[in-house]
Amino acid sequence: MRWQGRKKSTNVEDRRGGGSSTGRKVGGSFGIGTILIVIFALIMGKNPADLLQIFNGGGMASAPTESTNGPVTTGNAAEDELADFVSTVLADTEDVWTDLFPKHFGKPYQKPTLVLFSGETVSGCGRANAGTGPFYCPGDQKLYIDLSFYNTLKNRFKAPGDFAMAYVLAHEVGHHVQYLLGITQQVDQLRGRVPKAEYNDKSVRLELMADFFAGVWAHHGQKKRNFLEEGDIEEAIRAAGAVGDDNIQMQSQGYVVPESFTHGTTEQRQRWFAKGLKTGDLGQGDTFAANPL
Numbered sequence: 326m327r328w329q330g331r332k333k334s335t336n337v338e339d340r341r342g343g344g345s346s347t348g349r350k351v352g353g354s355f356g357i358g359t360i361l362i363v364i365f366a367l368i369m370g371k372n373p374a375d376l377l378q379i380f381n382g383g384g385m386a387s388a389p390t391e392s393t394n395g396p397v398t399t400g401n402a403a404e405d406e407l408a409d410f411v412s413t414v415l416a417d418t419e420d421v422w423t424d425l426f427p428k429h430f431g432k433p434y435q436k437p438t439l440v441l442f443s444g445e446t447v448s449g450c451g452r453a454n455a456g457t458g459p460f461y462c463p464g465d466q467k468l469y470i471d472l473s474f475y476n477t478l479k480n481r482f483k484a485p486g487d488f489a490m491a492y493v494l495a496h497e498v499g500h501h502v503q504y505l506l507g508i509t510q511q512v513d514q515l516r517g518r519v520p521k522a523e524y525n526d527k528s529v530r531l532e533l534m535a536d537f538f539a540g541v542w543a544h545h546g547q548k549k550r551n552f553l554e555e556g557d558i559e560e561a562i563r564a565a566g567a568v569g570d571d572n573i574q575m576q577s578q579g580y581v582v583p584e585s586f587t588h589g590t591t592e593q594r595q596r597w598f599a600k601g602l603k604t605g606d607l608g609q610g611d612t613f614a615a616n617p618l
Contacts, residue, residue, distance in 0.1 A: 326488045327552045333409060334416040336436050338467075339397045341408075341443040396441060407472050407490075408441055414491045415439050415468075417552070418498045421545045429607045430506065437501040438467045439494075459493050461500035463509050468497045482567035486560030488553075492539055492598070493564060499538030503531065525587050529570075530612040532588040533597040536565060537610040540601020548605075558602070565598045566591040593618060 396408035419436050426434035440446065445454040449464025455471040462469065478493065479485035503509045512527045519527075543561065547553050566572065569591030574581045588594070601610060612618065 326491060326554060326557050327550075328410055328413045328487070331413050331550070332416045333395055333412040334419055334436075334439065335395055336415065336419070336438045337395050337412050338438055338440045339395070339408065340446050341397070341399055341404075341441055341472075404472055407475055410487060411439065411441070411470060411472070411490065411494055414494050415498075417546045417550060418495055418542050420549060421542050422498070422502060425541070425545065425607065426502075426505075435466070435505060437461070437498065438465075440467050440469045442469065442471055443473070444471070459497055461497040461504075463500075463504050463513075466501060466504065468494070468501070470494070470497075478564060478567070482564070484560065484564035484567040486556065486563075488557035489560040489564035492543075492561035495539035495542045496535050498542070499535030500531075502538050503534060508534070522584055525585065527613070528587040529589045529593075530615075530618065533593055533618070534610055534612040536589070536594050536598040537601040537612065540598040540603070541605055541607060541610065543602045544605030561602075562595050562599065565594040569594050589618075 396405065396412050398405055419434075422434045423436075426432065440448070442453070443455075445452065446469065447453070448462045448467065448469055450460075450462035453460065453469050453471075455473050457469075457471075458477070459468070459470045459474055461467075474493070475490050478489055500509065508531065512531050515524055515527055539561075543553075543558075568588065570586040570588050571581045571583075571590045574585075589597075597610075597612065
């Protein structure tokens with residue numbers, strides 16, 4: 326991906342090496358790394374929210390007050406470059422959604438904040454660590470990324486490349502778009518009120534829409550910046566497939582449990598991202614009306 330020398334977002338809190346504080350816990354989070362916890366809970370017949378609270382350290386949590394307006398220099402050249410990269414990608418998403426949002430939804434786009442952390446931090450959705458994976462927290466409207474996930478994506482999920490990481494960030498920004506549209510809240514209100522299978526289906530549709538939004542960003546971002554290089558699309562498609570429920574379940578337990586899927590299959594995730602990338606048309610991304618999905 327061509328990104329060097331371009332604008333970086335100022336909506337970045339760099340907490341790498343920083344501490345954390347405690348306070349009020351609100352909302353829920355959507356992260357690739359939480360899939361395994363959810364799958365385990367469903368297999369064991371437990372409420373995923375209960376397990377997530379345990380893994381988040383229980384109790385109350387809120388974000389630290391210290392922040393910066395962009396990535397800082399840590400002395401780790403490779404990590405600092407990656408921080409600059411995700412900040413540039415975030416700026417690209419801001420440009421695209423600032424343009425698209427009022428045209429399609431009739432109101433201005435509210436930019437999220439990207440939190441960079443290392444090891445552990447706290448959010449409006451609870452505690453997070455490197456194992457949580459990147460996630461969006463509706464409670465504070467922030468994206469959280471431990472940059473070590475880049476190596477996880479490359480080594481564990483076999484999805485290397487900078488544009489694979491760009492897809493992950495764009496997917497989480499897609500969850501922010503859903504929050505601004507009220508879609509996230511509508512799905513969350515169903516928790517505990519409908520059968521588990523029905524709620525899982527809505528969760529899958531929410532995730533696939535975020536994949537579609539990531540594709541829409543890539544479509545319009547390419548038109549604006551011409552940032553794609555050879556192999557970039559393949560990197561993103563590979564990453565989308567790597568985090569499919571079926572692939573992760575096979576890795577973790579050697580078999581799949583379709584009724585427990587919460588994020589979509591490899592094929593579904595790749596297809597909805599590709600659809601957004603190909604069309605760039607927000608009118609074609611209603612996963613909740615799609616049948617079959």
